Amino acid sequence: ALRPRPSLDVRALNLEAGRTAQGPLRWVEGDVFQLTVSAMIVLNIVIVVHSALYEEAASKYWMCEEFILGFYCMELLLRILHFRCHFFCTAFSEAVWNYLDILLVTYGIIDQWAFMAAYGHRTSIMVLRGFRLLRLIRVVRLVQALFRGDFGWVDGANFQFTVGFVIALNAVFMGVETSFVGNPLWWWVNQAFLSFFIFEIAMRMRRSGLARFAFKSEELLWNYLDTLIVITGVLDQWILPLLALLMRQEDLVAGGGIGQLMMLVRILRLMRMLRLLRLVKAVRPLYHLAVGIMKALQSMAWVLVLTMVALYASALLTTNLIGKAMIPAAESIDPETRALFGNVPDSFFTLFGLMNRQYWEDIAPIFDAMPWAKPVWVIFIILSSWALLSVMTGVVSDNMLEVRQAQEQKDSDAFEEFRDRLLRVLTEVFTAADKDGSKTLEKEEYMEVLSSPFHVRRLQMLANVPTQDMINMFDWLDVDAGGAISLED
Structure with missing residues (x-):
């Protein structure tokens, strides 16, 4: 009713x-x-x-x-x-x-x-x-x-774009503030950013409901991260300065309380860098790239294990042959060059650098003393650098494609679910308003629906339509000026 x-x-x-x-x-x-x-x-x-x-x-x-x-x-x-x-x-x-x-x-x-x-x-x-x-x-x-009021605009593209722009602007400002310390303008800018983030998370909580925001949301971890960022910002910029003011008024400086408080302030200011993670979330292509890389790391685990095994075996071999001079030709190599392979950890790190085109000038004396080692190093580079890099690139590409397809399917399912839920709510509201059972709504019946906060709130939360547009909706749908609209309209 x-x-x-x-x-x-x-x-x-x-x-x-x-x-x-x-x-x-x-x-x-x-x-x-x-x-x-x-x-x-x-x-x-x-x-x-x-x-x-x-x-x-x-x-x-x-x-x-x-x-x-x-x-x-x-x-x-x-x-x-x-x-x-x-x-x-x-x-x-x-x-x-x-x-x-x-x-x-x-x-x-x-x-x-x-x-x-x-x-x-x-x-x-x-x-x-x-x-x-x-x-x-x-x-x-x-x-x-x-x-x-209704907060359907929170899910709109304009608000999401504004949030992303402010996050990116905050990231740029963090770099400027770090380079130019001591400007009193920074205090005001930080207050503006913190106020906006508090406003944004409050609107999201109001839109989705506190229970859904904290326990049932599909982006639960991101919600917790956003809340943590806001809480640390409030502690850093509002709570702790007020506590410092009270401690100074009560002459607690001698007890070391201010020093401990300032240390906590410095730690909380480092927490501001967490806002950069929000930039990843705000830019959708960047978010998909980050998700794809995280999923690719799971698939690359065995590739990395194979790389570590290959490097370890090569480190054992080069340590004995070059570092320990098991072959006579290695004794004529410069001691500084041999030191690169003096033990297994040093050999492991040197070989890893060679995979990334480092230390080539340092190991050149090895090829002068042992020309037959050149083909061995060629084979090592082909297997350790070219082959493994190609495998990793293929794994990342496959996972990026899977993430994109999964996201497209998820968006499609979400749209279908929203469409079904909207149709169900419209049917329920229409049936409740159609008192005479004519399967059409007249102007008076339509306005009676809009006088019900219960039904208006349901429609606004689903359709994201401003209240004034809902008032004018009857005239827009009644294209034949017959004074009544049907559910199909």
Whole structure:
């Protein structure tokens, strides 16, 4: 049965039914304005944290803080004017967010404007450190966005391309930062990258569900890797600097706590290199190449074993014949050249280098003393280098072809499964909406379906269609203007 309960998830649909506020300020509920508010919250959080960590920089942000507070006041006023009494008398979960916004904005007005006008300065430094950090609670406004709207765009090509581009840009920046150390701009750039990665993984969790993301996803290992990267980034850039600040305030430097903390920070910064693995995952051809190589390593195991056996046998032979001078001609060879074959490990390493076109100039005296050894070395190079290299190339090529065919089959099966699931859901929704059993949906029946958050969420999670397009879908499908659509349409 249909469940036409109003929900924040389908605000665009509720506009059609008159369940949300109308008027010239409807854009306050739009995606552009909400994205602007979210960006302002993130900027405010970064400024608050940076001011707490570096007190000498706090005075440089007063203009930004004034602008942000003014923006918050404007945003709160626009929402009150738009929703009017419904802003205060709405559902409990929504009212809590609204009253929290009022509390935080009121505190900002008292802290930044009222005390400044009355005393010429802001609140005392102790209150500043204790209460101004409470403005970080504004981050809950970002959490609120995770429970609104559909997130079908997370699986879209545009978002995936953006993620791949940011990962590649982060990889380039890591090299630039390593080459030019000490630039204060790097701190801000790192905050931007970390914020984006947190946003991206939060959207993926919201899209697939936490249980599926953590336990049932086909890319479970990659999900764990992405989570590890984000956690280490948060520890490195946010948690540990705040702990260092608290430890300095409590005079714990003498106890060696800061030194141990800084060592942990250095280790976590090395963990940033794990982000390069995400670049492999983000670029699909590169990912297929990496998977093919990993699978080829399994097939190349016996080829590598054969190579090691051949090198070991050759090392035993050259050590005895050349290094130990078992043949008289070897005694006339230069001692430095004979040292290359002085023992089995040295001979093994020298022969491995010869396979890769190294040490040829160093072993030239051997051919002067023993001309008959030239054909032996030719045979060794043909077998150890040319033949084995060809075998390895063939193994890798075969595995790359198998990986590509397997991926194409996997994509085809996934598309068929998605198509069947979508058809099943459409049939269920259509049957529930077709109350008169006419096997067609009229305009009123169609809009009643869209008033049900349960069915709308199911359709959005499968079809990845924006809510406004779902409203217009009836007119698009009703090509004959007959006022009804069928399941085949």
